[in-house]
Structure formats: C-alpha cells, structure tokens
Amino acid sequence: MTAAAQREARRTEALDSFRVRGMPHRRFEHWRYSDLRAVLDAGQVAQAGTAKWQIDKLPDGVELFDLATPEAPDWVMQKLGNVGNRRTMVEASLAFAEGGVALRVPAGRKIAEPIKLQIAGQGNLRWLIVLEKGASARIFEPHTADAGILRNVGVEISMAEGSELQHVRCAPFMPRSFAVELIAVEAAKDAKYRAHFANFGSRLSRTELHIVLGGEGAEAHLSGVTVLGHDGHSDVTTHIEHAAAKTSSTQLFKHVAGGKSRAVYQGKITVREGAVGSDSRQTARALLMSPRAEADLKPELIIFADDVKCAHGATVGDLDAESLFYLRSRGLPEKEARQLLINAFLGEAVAAIGDDALIETIWHDIEAALPRAMESVK
Amino acid sequence: MLEIKDLHATVGGKTILKGLSLKVETGQVHAIMGPNGSGKSTLSYVLAGRDGYEVTQGSVIYNGEDLLKMKTEERAAKGIFLAMQYPVEIPGVTTMTFLKSALNAQRRTRGESEYDAMSILKLVRAKAKALQVTEDMLKRALNVGFSGGEKKRLEILQMSLFEPKMAILDETDSGLDIDALKLVAEGVNALRSPDRSMLVITHYQRLLDYIVPDRISVLAHGKIVKEGGKELALELEEKGYADIEKVPA
Ligand SMILES: Nc1ncnc2c1ncn2[C@@H]1O[C@H](COP(=O)(O)OP(=O)(O)OP(=O)(O)O)[C@@H](O)[C@H]1O
Numbered sequence: 001m002t003a004a005a006q007r008e009a010r011r012t013e014a015l016d017s018f019r020v021r022g023m024p025h026r027r028f029e030h031w032r033y034s035d036l037r038a039v040l041d042a043g044q045v046a047q048a049g050t051a052k053w054q055i056d057k058l059p060d061g062v063e064l065f066d067l068a069t070p071e072a073p074d075w076v077m078q079k080l081g082n083v084g085n086r087r088t089m090v091e092a093s094l095a096f097a098e099g100g101v102a103l104r105v106p107a108g109r110k111i112a113e114p115i116k117l118q119i120a121g122q123g124n125l126r127w128l129i130v131l132e133k134g135a136s137a138r139i140f141e142p143h144t145a146d147a148g149i150l151r152n153v154g155v156e157i158s159m160a161e162g163s164e165l166q167h168v169r170c171a172p173f174m175p176r177s178f179a180v181e182l183i184a185v186e187a188a189k190d191a192k193y194r195a196h197f198a199n200f201g202s203r204l205s206r207t208e209l210h211i212v213l214g215g216e217g218a219e220a221h222l223s224g225v226t227v228l229g230h231d232g233h234s235d236v237t238t239h240i241e242h243a244a245a246k247t248s249s250t251q252l253f254k255h256v257a258g259g260k261s262r263a264v265y266q267g268k269i270t271v272r273e274g275a276v277g278s279d280s281r282q283t284a285r286a287l288l289m290s291p292r293a294e295a296d297l298k299p300e301l302i303i304f305a306d307d308v309k310c311a312h313g314a315t316v317g318d319l320d321a322e323s324l325f326y327l328r329s330r331g332l333p334e335k336e337a338r339q340l341l342i343n344a345f346l347g348e349a350v351a352a353i354g355d356d357a358l359i360e361t362i363w364h365d366i367e368a369a370l371p372r373a374m375e376s377v378k
Numbered sequence: 379m380l381e382i383k384d385l386h387a388t389v390g391g392k393t394i395l396k397g398l399s400l401k402v403e404t405g406q407v408h409a410i411m412g413p414n415g416s417g418k419s420t421l422s423y424v425l426a427g428r429d430g431y432e433v434t435q436g437s438v439i440y441n442g443e444d445l446l447k448m449k450t451e452e453r454a455a456k457g458i459f460l461a462m463q464y465p466v467e468i469p470g471v472t473t474m475t476f477l478k479s480a481l482n483a484q485r486r487t488r489g490e491s492e493y494d495a496m497s498i499l500k501l502v503r504a505k506a507k508a509l510q511v512t513e514d515m516l517k518r519a520l521n522v523g524f525s526g527g528e529k530k531r532l533e534i535l536q537m538s539l540f541e542p543k544m545a546i547l548d549e550t551d552s553g554l555d556i557d558a559l560k561l562v563a564e565g566v567n568a569l570r571s572p573d574r575s576m577l578v579i580t581h582y583q584r585l586l587d588y589i590v591p592d593r594i595s596v597l598a599h600g601k602i603v604k605e606g607g608k609e610l611a612l613e614l615e616e617k618g619y620a621d622i623e624k625v626p627a
C-alpha cells in the first residue's frame with residue numbers, strides 16, 4: 001500500500017472513531033469543566049475546514065514536510081496519527097484536517113534558533129515533530145486570534161533517546177471561538193520535554209497534554225500562565241505517565257481570573273509499575289479578582305510503584321490585603337499595587353520559560369490581558 | 379501638622395480607639411507610649427488609611443486638610459509615612475523595583491517629574507549605605523527572609539528616601555539589638571527637621587534615649603491619658619503603666 005493510501009485508511013479509521021464517540025462532554029472523563037458538546041456539534045467540527053500554519057524561516061538542519069502532500073516519507077508515516085491515545089478530538093483533527101506540517105530534527109542536530117510555527121484561521125490542523133536521537137530544538141507556537149468558530153489542533157511530539165525540546169505555546173484572547181489543542185508527547189530514555197503555555201482564554205479553550213515518559217531518565221517540565229477576564233474560559237488538562245524508572249516531571253501553573261471567567265487546571269500523574277525512583281512535582285495556584293470568577297484546580301495522583309516521590313499542591317485565593325495596604329501606604333495607587341502583586345504572582349511561572357525574548361513576549365501579552373483580568377463583576 | 383480630635387475607631391466590629399485626641403506640632407518629635415493592646419498600632423493604621431479600620435467619630439486634620447477623606451496612597455504622596463511594626467513580606471517584587479515604583483508613584487501624584495532608573499539607584503545606594511542595607515537586600519524580594527532588624531532598617535531607608543512630612547514609627551525599636559538601634563536612631567535623627575514631624579510609638583525608654591522626643595503622650599484603653607515632656611518616659615520606666623491602667627476608660 002502506498003503512503004497516500006495508508007494515510008487515507010488511517011483517516012477513515014479516525015473518522016469512524018470520531019463518529020462513534022462524538023463530541024466530548026461533561027460526563028467524559030476530564031471534560032467536566034469544558035462541555036464541548038453543549039456548545040458545538042460534530043457537524044460543525046467537520047465543516048470548520050482546515051486551519052493555516054506558517055513558518056517564515058526554517059532553521060538550517062530541520063526537515064519539513066507539508067502534510068497536504070499525500071505521499072509522505074517514512075518518518076512521517078511512522079508517527080502521524082500514532083503518538084499517544086486516540087482521543088476523540090485528536091481523531092477529529094486527523095479526520096478533517098486537509099493539511100498541517102511535520103518537522104524532523106535529525107540525530108545529533110542541535111537547533112538553537114527557535115522554530116516559529118504560527119497557527120491561524122478556522123478549522124482543524126495537525127502538526128508533528130520528530131526529534132531523533134540526541135537532537136534538540138525549540139518551538140515557539142503563537143496562535144493568532146482569528147479562529148472563527150473553532151480551531152482544533154492535534155499535535156504529536158516524538159522524542160528519541162537523549163533528545164530535547166522546548167515548546168512555548170501562546171493562545172490569545174478569542175471571546176467568540178472554541179479552541180482545542182491536544183498534544184501527545186512520547187519521550188524515550190533521557191529525553192527532556194519543556195513546555196510553557198500562555199492562555200488568555202476563549203469561549204471555550206482546552207489545552208490537553210498527554211505525556212508518556214517511556215524511557216529511563218525521561219523528563220517533562222511544564223509551566224504556564226492563564227490570565228482571564230470577561231467570560232473567558234481556559235482549561236489546561238495534563239496527564240503525565242511515568243512509565244519508566246527515574247523519570248521526573250515538574251508542573252507550575254498560575255492563573256489569574258477576573259470578570260466572569262473560569263480557569264481550569266486538571267493535572268493527572270500516573271506512576272506505572274516499575275517506575276521506581278521517579279519524581280513528580282505539581283503546583284497550581286489561582287488568584288480570583290472577581291466574585292464571579294471561578295478557578296477549578298484538580299491535581300490527581302495515581303501510583304502503582306514503590307519508592308517514588310510525588311508532591312502536589314493547589315491553592316485558590318485573592319490578593320493579599322496586607323501586601324496591598326503596604327504598597328499603597330508607600331504611595332502606589334491601588335491599581336498599580338494590584339498589578340505589581342499580580343505580576344509577582346505570575347513571575348515565577350513566566351521566568352520558567354528561561355528565554356529572555358520569549359519572556360518579554362509573554363509579559364507583553366499578559367500586560368494586554370490584565371485590564372480584563374482586573375475587572376471585578378458582582 | 380496633625381490634629382486628632384475625639385477619634386473613635388473600630389476594627390473587626392470591636393471599638394479600639396475611644397475618643398483619642400492628640401496634637402502633633404510641626405517640627406516636633408512626639409512619642410506615644412502605652413501598654414500592649416492599648417491601640418497604638420490601630421492609631422497608626424487609621425492615620426495611614428488601612429481598609430477595615432473604620433472611624434466612627436471624630437476628626438483628623440492634617441495640614442489643614444481632612445486626612446480621613448484621603449485614600450491611602452494620597453496620604454503617602456502628601457507626606458504621611460508609616461514605618462510598620464511588622465513590615466510585610468512580598469515575594470516576587472524585588473526591593474529595588476518596589477522603591478523605584480513607590481517613589482515615582484508619589485512624585486507622579488504630586489505632579490513632579492519621575493526619576494529615571496539610574497538616579498534612583500544612586501539615591502538609594504547613598505542612603506542604603508548609612509543604614510547598612512546591603513546591595514543583596516536591594517536585589518532580593520521585598521522583606522522576604524529579611525531578619526527583624528533588616529526589615530526595620532529598610533523601613534527607615536524608605537523614610538529617608540520618601541522624605542515624608544509626618545512620619546509614624548510603630549515600634550521601630552522592637553527586635554533591634556543595641557547596634558541596630560543606634561543605627562536606626564541615627565537615621566531618624568538625621569531626618570529631624572523644622573518642617574517634619576514624627577510620631578514615635580514605643581514601649582521603651584531606651585529608644586527615647588537616642589531619639590529624644592519633644593512631647594510624650596500615653597495611650598491606654600484607646601485614649602490619651604497623660605501627656606508631658608521627655609521626663610515622662612523616665613517616670614513610666616520607673617512606675618510602669620500600673621497607675622495609668624487604673625484610669626477609668
Ligand atoms: N482585626 C481585629 N479584629 C479585632 N480586634 C483587633 C483587630 N486588630 C486589632 N485588634 C485588637 O485591638 C487592640 C489594640 O491593638 P493594637 O495592635 O492597636 O495594640 P498596640 O497598642 O499596638 O499593642 P502592642 O503594644 O502589642 O503593639 C488589641 O486588643 C487587638 O487585639
């Protein structure tokens with residue numbers, strides 16, 4: 001069978017699987033706070049078309065394949081549609097996306113320059129990155145605010161032994177759109193995946209990560225900031241599976257929710273049998289700026305192995321009145337004092353990006369989002 | 379400078395200040411002494427404008443203006459400064475950034491031009507040296523992990539940076555060893571000036587040996603129950619507050 005025929009077969013399979021399971025809704029596991037079926041039907045997903053992607057300048061050493069071309073090379077065929085679980089919206093993006101992009105970083109290649117992958121427009125889209133043994137790369141994935149009714153992006157990240165990827169995704173404020181991004185990561189021995197997600201909310205925004213630390217010593221480090229206002233919604237749901245010994249994961253998510261917005265973080269960690277000596281840490285905190293804003297932070301730990309370290313914490317609160325008074329008594333106007341405290345709260349999670357230029361970009365976006373987040377609605 | 383008349387204030391539904399009257403003359407250092415829980419910190423918070431400290435009766439006139447009508451930050455810009463008994467730790471905000479934002483915010487509110495980062499840095503460094511506030515402290519998060527003495531020194535550094543007209547020092551001496559106490563007292567004395575008043579709250583004669591007050595008022599049960607010159611401190615040191623406590627509230 002040709003690659004094109006194989007892809008067609010996989011697409012049909014995805015289509016059937018999506019038809020059978022349909023839209024995720026509140027009684028689906030982990031879709032409780034993002035009832036997609038209540039606001040969107042399967043037909044709309046099918047008709048949404050294909051979203052656009054663009055890479056203005058591909059760094060030397062990275063191979064690119066346009067998924068709109070039917071005859072795909074082996075490295076694409078091995079992974080496309082095969083990384084991670086076949087979740088229903090993943091199957092939808094595979095079934096309906098007419099395009100997308102696949103990237104490959106050959107063994108041993110270290111790409112310092114970030115690959116800027118811009119995602120725009122309405123519809124379904126797939127992207128895939130394959131990092132071969134010892135390869136490293138950075139991906140900056142800004143999404144534009146023109147998602148129409150729906151943007152549904154399926155992402156596959158395959159990391160071979162010793163490879164490293166830094167992934168920074170920035171989702172803008174889209175009050176009228178539904179935005180879904182499902183990311184599957186497989187990390188082999190000693191592979192390191194670092195990701196940062198900046199979320200500014202949409203009518204319904206779902207970022208879901210499924211990471212399998214499948215080889216000894218594999219690591220995943222996630223951080224993120226969510227800054228919401230108006231009726232904004234953002235749901236970050238992660239599932240990290242520690243499937244091998246000495247794997248480690250850290251998560252740090254900070255949320256600021258004002259207006260009538262809703263911030264959701266669900267973080268599930270599974271430590272499989274045999275994943276001895278693995279270490280996982282998880283922190284999620286939310287600041288509520290308005291009585292009508294809501295934050296749901298749900299850490300979840302499932303452990304099947306001995307001798308593992310797990311630490312998690314989740315707190316929801318509002319700005320500290322004493323700190324606010326201290327700053328105001330030194331002359332800072334209330335609004336400025338609040339801003340300073342919010343920035344201080346978010347700072348740690350932004351700093352985790354580690355790249356000055358990207359940090360500046362994210363701060364810029366946060367600044368733009370703060371006036372919304374600081375609105376109090378009774 | 380400051381005239382408080384028949385001030386009644388409640389906190390958390392409890393009446394703490396019960397008809398307090400006090401006049402602080404321009405250029406004077408006025409000490410307030412009094413037993414634990416008598417309402418000294420409450421008075422300082424009411425003057426600084428802390429939320430939750432509700433004035434139910436009385437008035438506070440500051441340089442001819444109704445102080446109680448002003449927002450907290452407005453009071454600061456107009457020269458009210460409160461060195462707190464327990465300075466607040468604020469993670470994620472570096473001390474230097476805070477000093478810069480606060481000073482410039484006050485200047486902006488007063489319609490003065492803002493300082494650029496370099497001039498502020500110079501200004502802060504010059505003042506920090508005398509108070510032994512280290513470069514490291516300026517780089518760290520505001521008050522986070524500072525020792526009791528370091529926190530108090532930073533409060534005085536702010537006082538010297540903001541150059542307030544009416545400084546209220548709430549037990550700035552508590553938690554200081556003798557060297558630190560001298561250092562802080564020197565800092566405070568350096569700021570004494572004919573157009574600046576200070577309200578120095580303390581339990582101990584010790585501080586007043588170094589910062590010699592013009593007047594002393596004794597606060598008990600939410601009222602000023604006694605007033606006198608600097609010799610009053612010695613008397614209190616000897617006899618304690620026992621006599622005063624007997625005064626019916
Ligand atoms: N939020 C509050 N709710 C209820 N009571 C309060 C509150 N804050 C302070 N108080 C009470 O007010 C009284 C005066 O407190 P304040 O801190 O002003 O005393 P103080 O004179 O400064 O004492 P100290 O010498 O110990 O510093 C105390 O009895 C205290 O318990």
Ligand SMILES: [Mg+2]
Nearest residue numbers: 418419420463
């Ligand atoms: Mg006190």
